[in-house]
Amino acid sequence: MGTAHQALPGPAGTVRGFALDIGSSRTRVWAPGAGVLADVPSGPVRRGRVTDDTPHQHLLRKVAAAAFGDSARDTVVMLCHPVLADLEHREAARRMVRALGPTRVVSVDSARAAAAYAGPPGGGPLLVVDLGAGLTEVTLLVDGSVQDARLAEVGLDDLPEEGGSPLALVHTTADMVMDLWRSDPTGAVRGALRRGVLVTGGGALRLDLTSRLALRLGVRLRLANDPATSSVRGAGLLLSSALRHPGAGRPPARTR
Numbered sequence: 001m002g003t004a005h006q007a008l009p010g011p012a013g014t015v016r017g018f019a020l021d022i023g024s025s026r027t028r029v030w031a032p033g034a035g036v037l038a039d040v041p042s043g044p045v046r047r048g049r050v051t052d053d054t055p056h057q058h059l060l061r062k063v064a065a066a067a068f069g070d071s072a073r074d075t076v077v078m079l080c081h082p083v084l085a086d087l088e089h090r091e092a093a094r095r096m097v098r099a100l101g102p103t104r105v106v107s108v109d110s111a112r113a114a115a116a117y118a119g120p121p122g123g124g125p126l127l128v129v130d131l132g133a134g135l136t137e138v139t140l141l142v143d144g145s146v147q148d149a150r151l152a153e154v155g156l157d158d159l160p161e162e163g164g165s166p167l168a169l170v171h172t173t174a175d176m177v178m179d180l181w182r183s184d185p186t187g188a189v190r191g192a193l194r195r196g197v198l199v200t201g202g203g204a205l206r207l208d209l210t211s212r213l214a215l216r217l218g219v220r221l222r223l224a225n226d227p228a229t230s231s232v233r234g235a236g237l238l239l240s241s242a243l244r245h246p247g248a249g250r251p252p253a254r255t256r
Contacts, residue, residue, distance in 0.1 A: 017076035017102065017243060018067050019235035021110070022056060022093065024134030024155065025202065028229055029063050030236035032243060036229060037063055057096060064100040072101035078239035080231050083109040083130075083139050084151040108238055109146060110231040111139035114200040117234030118224050127180075127192035129173060129213075129221075130231075131203020133157045136169065138176040142188050150176035156203050166209040174216045193219045200224040200231065 018031040022042060029038040043055025068075050077097050081090055090107060097105050111128040126141045132155045139149040152172050159166050177197075181189040197219055203209055204227035214221045224230040 019078040021080040021232035028232040075102040078235045080235040113231045113234035125188040125192040131201040170212045196220040196222040
């Protein structure tokens with residue numbers, strides 16, 4: 001999809017902002033009242049880590065100009081990152097965003113963002129499988145917080161050419177789920193599996209992958225709506241809460 005830039009609606013002086021998700025394959029920006037402002041190939045990103053921020057800065061300056069106008073005063077950026085992104089990576093991304101001049105930069109991990117967009121029914125523990133281009137993450141959420149997570153530096157970009165089998169990625173993902181189960185003394189993973197596993201990321205669109213994963217785990221998979229953009233859309237929902245209630249829209253603290 002191409003890039004679209006729009007001025008955000010609302011009278012002068014209102015709190016404004018956008019949600020940002022820099023993935024291994026695509027960089028996506030979402031803004032209240034405008035939807036997806038940008039969905040473009042990522043600049044140099046390796047396994048979820050930005051290796052050169054110059055292309056991203058160029059894109060973000062354009063988006064910020066459309067979103068913030070002449071002033072970044074009273075603005076918020078909701079920055080989405082992998083669940084197990086290390087502190088160095090998270091701080092590097094925050095520095096890049098702060099250069100745009102927003103008043104506040106708030107971080108949220110991709111699993112909680114995807115869960116916010118999916119609206120998990122009934123409450124209780126939730127298992128989120130994120131099948132990305134360069135990373136695969138399995139995360140256990142309990143009461144909206146990260147209880148435990150696993151990461152593999154493998155993703156859709158590592159799959160064979162079209163027509164090839166995704167079994168290696170299926171086995172890797174299933175092994176991470178089972179490792180979470182074995183490490184869980186509370187039974188939360190068992191409860192999450194019974195409810196159905198939320199699958200997000202571009203890999204959720206690969207039926208050859210998800211059908212094999214469901215069979216391997218012996219559970220029901222719940223595919224996120226528009227899974228490739230569910231994290232940035234969920235981050236956008238959290239952002240909208242922050243814009244309506246400044247200071248009260250921060251996502252729950254991580255427990256890891």
